[in-house]
Amino acid sequence: MxxxxxxxxxxxxxxxxxxxxxxxxxxxxxxxxxxxxxxxxxxxxxxxxxxxxxxxxxxxxxxxxxxxxxxxxxxxxxxxxxxxxxxxxxxxxxxxxxxxxxxxxxxxxxxxxxxxxxxxxxxRGRHAGQDPLLFLDLRNTRGWVKANSAGKSVLNLFAYTCGVGLSAAAGGAREVCNLDFAEGNLAVGRENGQLNPQLPTMEFIQSDYFPAIRQLAGLPISQRRGQKLPSYPRLEQRQYDLVLLDPPAWAKSAFGTV
Missing domain, CATH: 3.30.750.80 (RNA methyltransferase domain (HRMD) like)
Structure with missing residues (x-):
């Protein structure tokens, strides 16, 4: 052997x-x-x-x-x-x-x-991206979210294919918002929602993290000297009961580096 x-x-x-x-x-x-x-x-x-x-x-x-x-x-x-x-x-x-x-x-x-x-x-064994559509190392976190979301408003940042948001919805969250920069990721998140029709509808926002989180916190969006910022969705200031972040290391954009 x-x-x-x-x-x-x-x-x-x-x-x-x-x-x-x-x-x-x-x-x-x-x-x-x-x-x-x-x-x-x-x-x-x-x-x-x-x-x-x-x-x-x-x-x-x-x-x-x-x-x-x-x-x-x-x-x-x-x-x-x-x-x-x-x-x-x-x-x-x-x-x-x-x-x-x-x-x-x-x-x-x-x-x-x-x-x-x-x-x-x-x-999907193969798709436009490189990595699987569900990261297995976050399984226990998704289980914790499912067990601790009842009645809460939940913001899922760097949502990828929205597994955390799906878990929150399954755990009885009263509101779930999934935010990710890539529309392709959110499209799979919508598919995941459709595959679980018993769950309440989730919200999906395509946006860079930095302008979104600064708007939600009521802070101005700073512009780098001599650089024009890309467009971004306008969001109202507000708070959430539970905020989840699972960012990719050193992700760079015109707004900043994670």
């Missing part, structure tokens, strides 16, 4: 109790293998509902190794997960869209649905 196969088997064995707990929660989106901590640096293996997403960031997997991982995980979970492999070992972690190692079956690349804390989420 190769060292990679041994590391994967150990990781799956260690997750037995966790996976049982997650399934009982109504969650089928989770990390199965975190290579930098479990013996294969730069390799991650995640389940997103019916899909198995394998990503390599340091070096490409061999096709035989990839297929063996897929088979071993399906056998361990007793499922037939659809395989998507994103080789991101090139510059800036860009996905090799030529699929020189493995080309996913069409069914694996369709719009699929995964679940977390009993909520439905849009899953």
């Amino acid at each position: 190769s060292s990679l196969n041994q590391a994967l088997r150990a990781a799956l064995d260690h997750r037995q109790d966790l996976l049982a707990e997650l399934h009982a929660q109504g969650t089928d989106c989770y990390r199965l293998f975190h290579g930098s901590q479990e013996g294969a640096g730069g390799l991650t293996i995640d389940r997103y509902g019916p899909q198995l997403l394998v990503q390599s960031f340091h070096q490409s997997l061999e096709s035989d190794d990839l297929l063996h991982l897929h088979q071993a995980i399906n056998q361990h979970l007793g499922l037939e997960l659809l395989l998507v492999y994103n080789d991101r070992s090139r510059g800036n972690s860009r996905i090799d869209r030529e699929d020189t190692v493995y080309r996913a079956e069409p069914a694996a690349l369709e719009d699929l649905v995964g679940h977390e804390w009993g909520l439905n989420y849009r899953v």
